[in-house]
Amino acid sequence: MAMLSMPELKTYTREEVKKHSSPEDCWIIIDSEVYDMSTFADLHPGGAFVIMELAGKDATDEFYGLHRQEVLVKYAPKLKIGSIANEKPAIPVATPGTISQVPYGEPSAWQGFKSAYFTESHLKFREAIRKICDEILPEALVNEELGKSPSIELNKKLGQTGVLAAQIGPGPWLQGRSLPGGVKPEEFDYFHEMIAHEEIARLGTPGYADGITAGLTIGLPPIFNFGSAALKNKIVPEVLNGEKRICLAITEPFVGSDVAGIRTTAKLSDDGKHFIVNGTKKWITNSVFCDYFCVAVRTAKGITMLLVEKSEGLEVKPIKTSYSIAAGTGYITFDDVKVPVENILGKEGKGFQVIMANFNHERWAIICGINAASRHVLEETLKWTNQRVVFGKKLSAQPVVRNKLASMIAQVESVQHWLENITYQMVNMSYAEQTVKLAGPIALLKYHSTRVAHNVSDEATQIFGGRGITKSGMGRVIETFQRTYKFAAILGGSEEIMQDLGVRQALRTFPDAKL
Numbered sequence: 017m018a019m020l021s022m023p024e025l026k027t028y029t030r031e032e033v034k035k036h037s038s039p040e041d042c043w044i045i046i047d048s049e050v051y052d053m054s055t056f057a058d059l060h061p062g063g064a065f066v067i068m069e070l071a072g073k074d075a076t077d078e079f080y081g082l083h084r085q086e087v088l089v090k091y092a093p094k095l096k097i098g099s100i101a102n103e104k105p106a107i108p109v110a111t112p113g114t115i116s117q118v119p120y121g122e123p124s125a126w127q128g129f130k131s132a133y134f135t136e137s138h139l140k141f142r143e144a145i146r147k148i149c150d151e152i153l154p155e156a157l158v159n160e161e162l163g164k165s166p167s168i169e170l171n172k173k174l175g176q177t178g179v180l181a182a183q184i185g186p187g188p189w190l191q192g193r194s195l196p197g198g199v200k201p202e203e204f205d206y207f208h209e210m211i212a213h214e215e216i217a218r219l220g221t222p223g224y225a226d227g228i229t230a231g232l233t234i235g236l237p238p239i240f241n242f243g244s245a246a247l248k249n250k251i252v253p254e255v256l257n258g259e260k261r262i263c264l265a266i267t268e269p270f271v272g273s274d275v276a277g278i279r280t281t282a283k284l285s286d287d288g289k290h291f292i293v294n295g296t297k298k299w300i301t302n303s304v305f306c307d308y309f310c311v312a313v314r315t316a317k318g319i320t321m322l323l324v325e326k327s328e329g330l331e332v333k334p335i336k337t338s339y340s341i342a343a344g345t346g347y348i349t350f351d352d353v354k355v356p357v358e359n360i361l362g363k364e365g366k367g368f369q370v371i372m373a374n375f376n377h378e379r380w381a382i383i384c385g386i387n388a389a390s391r392h393v394l395e396e397t398l399k400w401t402n403q404r405v406v407f408g409k410k411l412s413a414q415p416v417v418r419n420k421l422a423s424m425i426a427q428v429e430s431v432q433h434w435l436e437n438i439t440y441q442m443v444n445m446s447y448a449e450q451t452v453k454l455a456g457p458i459a460l461l462k463y464h465s466t467r468v469a470h471n472v473s474d475e476a477t478q479i480f481g482g483r484g485i486t487k488s489g490m491g492r493v494i495e496t497f498q499r500t501y502k503f504a505a506i507l508g509g510s511e512e513i514m515q516d517l518g519v520r521q522a523l524r525t526f527p528d529a530k531l
């Protein structure tokens with residue numbers, strides 16, 4: 017294969033650059049660096065005309081007003097021919113792992129504020145996991161667009177670096193595993209896990225990101241909490257190493273939030289050794305490519321959870337939802353699928369217990385992800401309003417825009433601070449205490465976080481205008497968010513169910529009806 021030749025880098029004066037201002041010989045300056053656009057101008061997605069208007073000139077403001085920095089990083093190896101003598105680039109180039117300097121672009125502990133919750137261990141953990149995510153971002157962007165699910169090679173790499181293990185909280189399954197930032201398994205707590213969910217969401221490729229983590233975050237806890245020792249010993253390491261993938265299959269064409277109505281059946285075989293499973297499951301994230309399925313079925317004794325391996329009679333068809341099919345969301349049909357009775361998770365007829373035990377953690381993980389995505393949109397909007405000039409002024413100089421920014425900042429921060437408080441309870445309460453006290457607050461915060469996402473999406477799209485509804489370019493993150501934030505408002509319990517549950521839980525602890 018022929019190698020692309022890299023231009024030799026030299027230094028020039030601004031006067032020299034000025035001489036290269038014809039279509040055949042066109043140079044421009046961006047942040048004190050010189051680019052030869054002669055061949056590229058005709059291929060430029062924004063057209064040759066706009067480039068020729070700036071031939072021989074400094075195009076820094078025009079470039080940064082219309083492109084994301086990643087465009088320059090991608091094209092510089094082919095187009096950059098040198099720099100201006102005695103000048104230094106003023107715009108820092110983000111390297112993998114960079115923490116944002118944009119106000120409110122990160123939770124406050126990462127922006128020099130004191131925190132009651134985060135320690136040095138959390139700070140280094142975020143930097144390490146951000147670096148890993150930044151490195152996979154180029155492939156995530158391409159695959160999100162192509163609908164290509166994360167490869168098993170990437171999955172194994174994320175298994176080795178501990179990114180997968182960081183998605184399911186502290187526990188014995190972490191023993192002997194290396195975690196991002198050199199965090200020791202015994203140091204790892206729910207604040208680390210919160211960061212792991214935030215960083216995966218910050219990729220801004222929700223389909224691909226769910227392709228990496230969604231199945232395991234909700235599919236593995238039923239195994240380590242309710243599986244037999246044999247199932248745990250086999251499946252947990254396989255999944256955390258990234259060698260095998262798992263999903264949770266509850267919802268059906270007939271039932272969403274109304275789990276009691278499940279119609280998939282599991283009948284005991286005549287010899288009592290197997291269940292024979294028949295039925296359908298819908299909207300099952302990762303099911304298209306996964307090896308293990310935690311399935312809610314109805315047996316003679318009631319709702320039961322079963323671990324089903326990919327086997328004869330089990331078929332999955334991809335479902336096209338608003339985000340990328342890279343998530344592997346599928347429609348599953350079970351046609352006389354044989355499952356050993358040893359694969360029951362918990363007790364037969366007690367599947368509700370297994371499902372409910374998962375809910376608080378799942379909902380909390382969804383909140384971590386959606387608020388990080390809202391914050392990412394906020395960061396992008398702050399950057400855009402600071403660089404975009406309209407009517408002769410920066411967008412941020414318009415009071416109507418500042419009003420929208422204030423609303424976005426206040427709402428994202430409100431979710432963050434409630435989330436940190438709930439996470440602190442998770443770190444310090446026993447599982448039994450969490451079950452009693454946290455179901456209500458987590459439900460209400462999930463409802464609040466997705467209402468905030470709705471408002472953030474709306475304000476940001478209005479501010480970005482046409483770019484907020486355009487898939488590539490400056491508004492990419494906003495367009496993706498406004499198309500996909502609803503997932504969090506529906507999955508893991510809809511907003512309406514969350515509101516109702518949260519208030520009902522509160523009323524249960526009301527001291528006296530006559531108060």
Ligand code: HEM
Pocket residue numbers: 044051060061062063066067070075078079082083084087088091095483488489490
């Ligand atoms: C190294 C120099 C440049 C490269 C590699 C480049 C590359 C690109 C790419 C890849 C796009 C597609 C949209 C995106 O992904 O952001 C684009 C769009 C565009 N570019 Fe450039 N460009 C360069 C310089 C310039 C300059 C100097 C101008 C002058 C104003 C310009 C004006 C535009 C316009 C008007 C669009 C359409 C984008 C929109 O309306 O959002 N580009 N460019």
